[in-house]
Amino acid sequence: MSLLVTLAADGLVAILLVATIVSSMKLSRRIVQLKGDEAALRQTIGDLMVATASAERAIAGLRNTLDECDRTLAERLGTAERYAADIAAQVEAGEGVIARIGAIVTQMRGAAPRPAAPEPAPTRPALHVASEAPVSDGPNGERLGAAAAAALAMTERALHRVRSRAA
Structure with a gap:
């Protein structure tokens, strides 16, 4: 065993x-x-x-x-x-x-004042301003000339309006 x-x-x-x-x-x-x-x-x-x-x-x-x-x-x-x-x-x-x-x-x-009746405006010769102002030849000269021309044109238009209203 x-x-x-x-x-x-x-x-x-x-x-x-x-x-x-x-x-x-x-x-x-x-x-x-x-x-x-x-x-x-x-x-x-x-x-x-x-x-x-x-x-x-x-x-x-x-x-x-x-x-x-x-x-x-x-x-x-x-x-x-x-x-x-x-x-x-x-x-x-x-x-x-x-x-x-x-x-x-x-x-x-x-x-x-307001006018009662518009009166005809007397005819006056047109106002002309000397458009040829002495202008220097510098760079601002041309601008001054253009400004003067524009001012003249505006003045003439204003004068024309005043005359047409008065008439």
């Missing part, structure tokens, strides 16, 4: 040895798989670190851009406020001028 016990013990050891080898192979595969996962995880962590660094640089750039836009917008708003104040002052001055012109027109309408 001792032979049978020895054989049974050897068989049991052999079975346990096979079971140990099988479980060792399974553990070896899992260790290899975990090492592969570890390498992938390390790669992922490295990629995340690079992405984080890029995001931080982008955020810093966006903050700089935002600060610059804020300064530019503040400058433009200041300029717009100055223009608005200038325009408001000019509108106010224009309204003052219009009010003075309206007062003058109202005064002139009230003070102007």
Whole structure:
């Protein structure tokens, strides 16, 4: 019987040895798989670190851009406020001028005598102003001559209107 016990013990050891080898192979595969996962995880962590660094640089750039836009917008708003104040002052001055012109027109309408019947105006020779004023040859000379000619034409048109109203 001792032979049978020895054989049974050897068989049991052999079975346990096979079971140990099988479980060792399974553990070896899992260790290899975990090492592969570890390498992938390390790669992922490295990629995340690079992405984080890029995001931080982008955020810093966006903050700089935002600060610059804020300064530019503040400058433009200041300029717009100055223009608005200038325009408001000019509108106010224009309204003052219009009010003075309206007062003058109202005064002139009230003070102007109205004839009962229009009388024919005596015929007078046309008023001619010497259109050839001495003009220098400088760059402003031509402008002065043109201004004088325009003034003469305006005077003649005004005289013609006065005569036609009187007639």
